[in-house]
Amino acid sequence: MSANAALIKEFEAILGKDNVFTEESDLYSYSYDGAVLDNQSPAIVLRPTNSEALGKAVALCNENAIKITVRGAGTNLTGGTIPHPGGAVILTNALNQILEINEQDLYARVQPGVVTAQFAAEVASRGLFYPPDPGSMAVSTIGGNVAENAGGLRGLKYGVTKDYVMGVDFFDVNGELIKSGSRTVKCATGYNLTGLMVASEGTLGVFETITLKLVPPVPAAKSMMAVFPSMNAAADTVAAIIAAKIVPATLELMDNFTIRTVENFRKAGLPTDAEALLLIEVDGHPAQVEEDAAKVEDICKQNKAASVTVAEDATQRDAVWQARRDALPALANLKPTCVLEDATVPRSKIPAMIDVLGQISKKYDLTIGTFGHAGDGNLHPTILTDKRDKDEWGRVEKAIDEIFDKALGMGGTLSGEHGIGMAKSKYMVNETTRGTLEYSRRMKSVLDPKGILNPGKIIGW
Amino acid sequence: MSANAALIKEFEAILGKDNVFTEESDLYSYSYDGAVLDNQSPAIVLRPTNSEALGKAVALCNENAIKITVRGAGTNLTGGTIPHPGGAVILTNALNQILEINEQDLYARVQPGVVTAQFAAEVASRGLFYPPDPGSMAVSTIGGNVAENAGGLRGLKYGVTKDYVMGVDFFDVNGELIKSGSRTVKCATGYNLTGLMVASEGTLGVFETITLKLVPPVPAAKSMMAVFPSMNAAADTVAAIIAAKIVPATLELMDNFTIRTVENFRKAGLPTDAEALLLIEVDGHPAQVEEDAAKVEDICKQNKAASVTVAEDATQRDAVWQARRDALPALANLKPTCVLEDATVPRSKIPAMIDVLGQISKKYDLTIGTFGHAGDGNLHPTILTDKRDKDEWGRVEKAIDEIFDKALGMGGTLSGEHGIGMAKSKYMVNETTRGTLEYSRRMKSVLDPKGILNPGKIIGW
Numbered sequence: 001m002s003a004n005a006a007l008i009k010e011f012e013a014i015l016g017k018d019n020v021f022t023e024e025s026d027l028y029s030y031s032y033d034g035a036v037l038d039n040q041s042p043a044i045v046l047r048p049t050n051s052e053a054l055g056k057a058v059a060l061c062n063e064n065a066i067k068i069t070v071r072g073a074g075t076n077l078t079g080g081t082i083p084h085p086g087g088a089v090i091l092t093n094a095l096n097q098i099l100e101i102n103e104q105d106l107y108a109r110v111q112p113g114v115v116t117a118q119f120a121a122e123v124a125s126r127g128l129f130y131p132p133d134p135g136s137m138a139v140s141t142i143g144g145n146v147a148e149n150a151g152g153l154r155g156l157k158y159g160v161t162k163d164y165v166m167g168v169d170f171f172d173v174n175g176e177l178i179k180s181g182s183r184t185v186k187c188a189t190g191y192n193l194t195g196l197m198v199a200s201e202g203t204l205g206v207f208e209t210i211t212l213k214l215v216p217p218v219p220a221a222k223s224m225m226a227v228f229p230s231m232n233a234a235a236d237t238v239a240a241i242i243a244a245k246i247v248p249a250t251l252e253l254m255d256n257f258t259i260r261t262v263e264n265f266r267k268a269g270l271p272t273d274a275e276a277l278l279l280i281e282v283d284g285h286p287a288q289v290e291e292d293a294a295k296v297e298d299i300c301k302q303n304k305a306a307s308v309t310v311a312e313d314a315t316q317r318d319a320v321w322q323a324r325r326d327a328l329p330a331l332a333n334l335k336p337t338c339v340l341e342d343a344t345v346p347r348s349k350i351p352a353m354i355d356v357l358g359q360i361s362k363k364y365d366l367t368i369g370t371f372g373h374a375g376d377g378n379l380h381p382t383i384l385t386d387k388r389d390k391d392e393w394g395r396v397e398k399a400i401d402e403i404f405d406k407a408l409g410m411g412g413t414l415s416g417e418h419g420i421g422m423a424k425s426k427y428m429v430n431e432t433t434r435g436t437l438e439y440s441r442r443m444k445s446v447l448d449p450k451g452i453l454n455p456g457k458i459i460g461w
Numbered sequence: 462m463s464a465n466a467a468l469i470k471e472f473e474a475i476l477g478k479d480n481v482f483t484e485e486s487d488l489y490s491y492s493y494d495g496a497v498l499d500n501q502s503p504a505i506v507l508r509p510t511n512s513e514a515l516g517k518a519v520a521l522c523n524e525n526a527i528k529i530t531v532r533g534a535g536t537n538l539t540g541g542t543i544p545h546p547g548g549a550v551i552l553t554n555a556l557n558q559i560l561e562i563n564e565q566d567l568y569a570r571v572q573p574g575v576v577t578a579q580f581a582a583e584v585a586s587r588g589l590f591y592p593p594d595p596g597s598m599a600v601s602t603i604g605g606n607v608a609e610n611a612g613g614l615r616g617l618k619y620g621v622t623k624d625y626v627m628g629v630d631f632f633d634v635n636g637e638l639i640k641s642g643s644r645t646v647k648c649a650t651g652y653n654l655t656g657l658m659v660a661s662e663g664t665l666g667v668f669e670t671i672t673l674k675l676v677p678p679v680p681a682a683k684s685m686m687a688v689f690p691s692m693n694a695a696a697d698t699v700a701a702i703i704a705a706k707i708v709p710a711t712l713e714l715m716d717n718f719t720i721r722t723v724e725n726f727r728k729a730g731l732p733t734d735a736e737a738l739l740l741i742e743v744d745g746h747p748a749q750v751e752e753d754a755a756k757v758e759d760i761c762k763q764n765k766a767a768s769v770t771v772a773e774d775a776t777q778r779d780a781v782w783q784a785r786r787d788a789l790p791a792l793a794n795l796k797p798t799c800v801l802e803d804a805t806v807p808r809s810k811i812p813a814m815i816d817v818l819g820q821i822s823k824k825y826d827l828t829i830g831t832f833g834h835a836g837d838g839n840l841h842p843t844i845l846t847d848k849r850d851k852d853e854w855g856r857v858e859k860a861i862d863e864i865f866d867k868a869l870g871m872g873g874t875l876s877g878e879h880g881i882g883m884a885k886s887k888y889m890v891n892e893t894t895r896g897t898l899e900y901s902r903r904m905k906s907v908l909d910p911k912g913i914l915n916p917g918k919i920i921g922w
Contacts, residue, residue: 104704104809105838127706149649160647162656163624176896184805185837186621186877188610188660190889190919191901195623195656199649216706243565245588245677287748344645348565376646377566416647428651435637439908440652446907447900458651 007064011046014056019094021045030071030089034136035079035423036339036387042069042083049094051111051208058206059175061088065450070202072113072141077340078421080148080201084455090206092143099209101126106214107166107183112143112207128214131158134417135328143207149199151417153250153324156375157283160417161198167211168197173448181211201419202454204447221249221283222293223311223320226300227274231255231358231370234276235351237303238374241280242347244299246292251375252279252324253350258331258369258382265330268323274306278374279324281317327371328382335367335384339396343407344416347377356406357381363402364395378416404430425460468525472507475517480555482506491532491550495597496540496884497800497848503530503544510555512572512669519667520636522549526911531663533574533602538801539882541609541662545916551667553604560670562587567675568627568644573604573668589675592619595878596789604668610660612878614711614785617836618744621878622659628672629658634909642672662880663915665908682710682744683754684772684781687761688735692716692819692831695737696812698764699835702741703808705760707753712836713740713785714811719792719830719843726791729784735767739835740785742778788832789843796828796845800857804868805877808838817867818842824863825856839877865891886921 011020021027022044031039044066048054061068067087074081083089092113099109103126110119116137123130133152134140140150146168151160167181180193197205228234234253241251254262254277263270270277278300282292297308311317332338345353354370357379361368372380381403385396404414404427414424414431429437440459445451455461472481482488483505492500505527509515522529528548535542544550553574560570564587571580577598584591594613595601601611607629612621628642641654658666689695695714702712715723715738724731731738739761743753758769772778793799806814815831818840822829833841842864846857865875865888875885875892890898901920906912916922 102807102809104700105807106703107807149653151647151649155647160649162653172896172900174896176899177894178897178900179893180897182805182874183807183872184839184874184877185808186612186616186805186834186839187874188612188621188803188876188878188880189874189885189892190660190881190897191665191904192610192623192656192660193897193900195653195659198656199651199653204652216708239565242567247677285746285749285752288746291746342649344643344647346563346566346568346644347646348563373647378645378647411644413643413645413648413650415649416645417649419649420651424650431650432640433638435633435635436639436641436651436654438637439633439639439654442907443652443904446903 008044010060011044011057014060015046015048015053019047019049030083033074033076033079033081035077035082035421036337037079037082037422040082040085042089043086045089045091047091047094054095054206054208055171055175055177057090058171058173062173062450062452065452067452067455068206069454070143070206072144073136073139075136075140076144076148076421077418078423080419080421080457082422092141098122103128105183108212108214110142110210110212112141112210114142116140116142116145123214124217127217129217130164130212130214132161132164142210146198146207146210147200147202148419149417151373151378153252153373155373155378156251157247157249164213165194165198165210166213168194168207169209170197170205170207172205173450173452177208178205183211185213199419201421201457203444203457204453218283220286220289221281222289223281223317224293224297224308225320226278226280226305226308227271228276228278228305231276231354232351233304234278235354235374237278237300237305238350239348240299240303241296242375244295246282246295248280248296248375249283250279250281252372253374253379254327254371255369258327258371261330261334261369262323262326265326265333268319270323279320331369331382331384335386337385337387339383339385339400341381341400341403342378342416342418343403343412343414344378345407345410345412347375349410349412350374350377350379352410353379353407357403360399360402364399366395366399377412420458422456425458428459469505471521472505472518475521476507476509476514480508480510491544494535494537494540494542496538496543496882497798498540498543498883501543501546503550504547506550506552508552508555515556515667515669516632516636516638518551519632519634523634523911523913526913528913528916529667530915531604531667533605534597534600536597536601537605537609537882538879539884541880541882541918543883553602559583564589566644569673569675571603571671571673573602573671575603577601577603577606584675585678588678590678591625591673591675593622593625603671603673607659607668607671608661608663609880610878612834612839614713614834616834616839617712618708618710625674626655626659626671627674629655629668630670631658631666631668633666634911634913638669639666644672646674660880662882662918664905664918665914679744681747681750682742683750684742684778685754685758685769686781687739687741687766687769688732689737689739689766692737692815693812694765695739696815696835698739698761698766699811700809701760701764702757703836705756707743707756709741709757709836710744711740711742713833714835714840715788715832716830719788719832722791722795722830723784723787726787726794729780731784740781792830792843792845796847798846798848800844800846800861802842802861802864803839803877803879804864804873804875805839806868806871806873808836810871810873811835811838811840813871814840814868821860821863825860827856827860838873881919883917886919889920
């Protein structure tokens with residue numbers, strides 16, 4: 001798009017003069033996201049402040065074949081919010097109203113720009129619970145979470161964003177409002193367009209209102225930290241906990257490199273000589289919590305845990321989870337470039353995947369810190385590097401290829417929770433089939449004939 | 462299709478001579494399903510015995526523009542398995558293998574023709590739990606359940622079929638195998654085609670393998686029956702239980718007419734003078750079950766329950782649920798035609814919906830028995846009539862229109878669990894928008910250009 005004056009005026013008429021940006025500095029601000037990919041500058045940035053303006057802006061973009069990338073907080077790790085060069089970025093940060101929290105019927109209706117943590121806090125203040133807790137929830141938006149099917153620490157027991165989306169109303173490329181889903185917990189009406197919108201990364205429609213399922217709060221919880229002399233012992237413990245039919249709310253793993261890095265980042269008294277840590281929380285009825293905690297402690301010890309420390313109060317519990325939350329920022333601090341992957345395997349394959357990551361780290365002479373959601377097979381191998389070092393970057397790319405290869409070989413998937421975006425679309429055919437890509441592309445081509453909705457993501461065009 | 466000899470020979474070459482049926486009696490057998498709609502005879506019935514044959518049969522149908530209706534057990538209540546006149550019916554009853562039950566990773570892979578209850582029993586024998594329990598599960602198939610997003614009694618706490626489908630591999634119209642979803646609990650890879658297949662009623666693809674999520678079994682449960690002097694008192698109790706943040710596994714309602722009919726059907730000692738019954742089961746950790754049961758009993762009594770009987774053993778528990786399972790067959794016995802609806806409202810609207818059903822019953826002078834899943838707002842008003850009585854049938858059709866109208870007016874949905882099929886496609890636009898139908902039709906038109914996949918369902922063509 002050339003940001004020609006007449007068109008800019010049209011956008012200003014729809015959105016107001018203050019909500020159309022074309023200054024170089026604005027364009028630069030929205031040219032990248034959380035992924036390790038090259039910047040691409042949009043030609044214009046649009047900030048609708050109400051649904052009507054959003055729909056009209058989408059329609060105007062389509063009329064003029066301007067490519068749209070909708071952006072929440074831009075925390076995306078696979079380039080899902082990197083705009084098309086010369087396209088438009090639509091910001092959702094002025095579409096940030098919680099429209100309704102219905103305490104009788106256990107649902108909420110929100111605009112896409114509502115910040116996840118603020119929403120979760122508001123829900124909690126009404127005595128209810130919104131379980132999805134992606135790592136970026138302090139700043140990420142519900143719209144972004146739905147577009148990416150964001151996961152989080154509680155995925156093991158409570159599922160991911162997908163499991164809480166009851167309905168999505170969205171604009172098609174013509175600015176027509178499409179309604180899907182319901183405020184009822186059961187709905188078998190029409191195509192499951194709500195399900196289709198989840199994880200579609202902004203390529204099939206522009207979200208207007210999202211209806212989310214809420215659940216009653218959890219009455220009790222207990223957190224603990226178990227220290228292991230080897231990654232394998234920790235990985236075996238994870239499998240043994242699941243085999244015992246205990247479903248912890250969270251079951252997180254950290255390797256020695258991550259432990260040392262976190263301790264260096266914030267002196268929290270982590271055991272820096274431990275080869276692996278498991279951070280575990282069980283929740284539910286107080287009696288169940290007591291029993292599960294005792295069983296988990298036993299299982300840890302049977303699997304060679306050197307120690308198991310149970311958090312005795314809220315302060316100690318917060319310390320456990322602060323350590324986990326510190327993992328990514330601490331690792332990211334070490335080197336100029338931090339590649340956070342989320343290849344995911346069936347949980348029984350965690351020990352094998354841990355072995356593979358160790359081998360890959362050696363083979364390509366790379367620093368890989370590994371932490372993540374071991375309970376659901378969703379590890380985050382994190383490669384610390386410097387993209388400007390061409391030789392090392394070449395090895396990083398080979399290592400990533402091999403990580404995906406091995407994960408798929410174990411019956412795993414390319415992405416547990418970060419999505420495909422631009423970073424992984426080339427691998428899609430390895431997990432699915434050529435026919436699967438063609439089916440997806442046929443669908444996209446008819447729903448977005450001019451290809452304006454977040455091009456280049458998922459299916460490669 | 463005219464079932465010409467050459468084409469029949471081609472089908473026989475793919476499927477084997479014994480698996481291609483064109484006799485009048487065979488065609489008649491597959492011309493109807495559980496819905497109150499006119500029969501439509503197919504020209505040919507195909508019974509693939511393996512995946513490869515299934516894919517080839519689909520491709521051959523597409524080449525010859527033969528319209529396909531895939532049929533599991535044909536228990537569908539909205540005409541979803543009524544074939545196109547002169548089309549093909551594909552039976553899944555020879556695609557009935559449980560391919561894998563993975564106890565470590567808590568998933569199963571099945572062919573579409575596996576019978577739901579047999580699958581649930583096999584899963585239970587491995588010490589795991591598959592929660593969805595549609596009313597027809599004794600004969601219904603997993604493929605049918607997924608195509609319809611079947612619900613059941615446990616929807617309130619455990620969700621519906623949708624919530625347990627991790628992956629669907631399916632054939633597109635060209636017989637290409639499309640892979641979606643994963644064996645991992647977290648998956649953000651590509652379009653959520655798995656979600657799209659759920660509830661698509663056989664109109665977008667033909668299922669090959671379904672991957673289902675399993676969960677640990679529930680350690681304890683307690684069932685009870687509460688007798689109420691009025692429907693309103695029972696409905697208020699439902700709202701009060703949810704407001705107390707208790708989530709029973711099942712929370713079922715029966716009106717006086719249904720109670721009397723069930724008691725007449727099987728002498729089980731039901732209180733025939735009760736205006737309403739609630740059948741409630743709470744489950745979970747034994748301590749939680751004790752507490753929840755006591756709270757539920759209190760709430761019932763505070764809301765004017767005349768009595769609350771807690772099942773003391775398995776025999777008494779079975780008696781409670783047998784009474785509930787008897788509701789539909791008992792009602793269906795009374796008159797030649799039984800129209801079972803599933804309009805669903807947000808649960809707080811149950812009292813209002815009960816009022817509306819009473820008014821409609823009077824206004825149109827019809828016998829309506831009401832029972833159903835009160836806990837999730839999914840009632841089953843059941844109209845007992847005789848379709849040959851033209852005058853009465855005219856009033857039935859008006860009553861059904863009004864039931865949907867009122868349910869939508871309360872923020873409800875056309876279908877909680879029976880799907881849209883042929884019976885409700887004319888109402889779709891009332892719940893959504895014209896644009897929503899167009900979006901759906903565009904998608905269907907490109908994925909199935911010749912319109913061979915179960916035409917006439919959901920979107921009306």
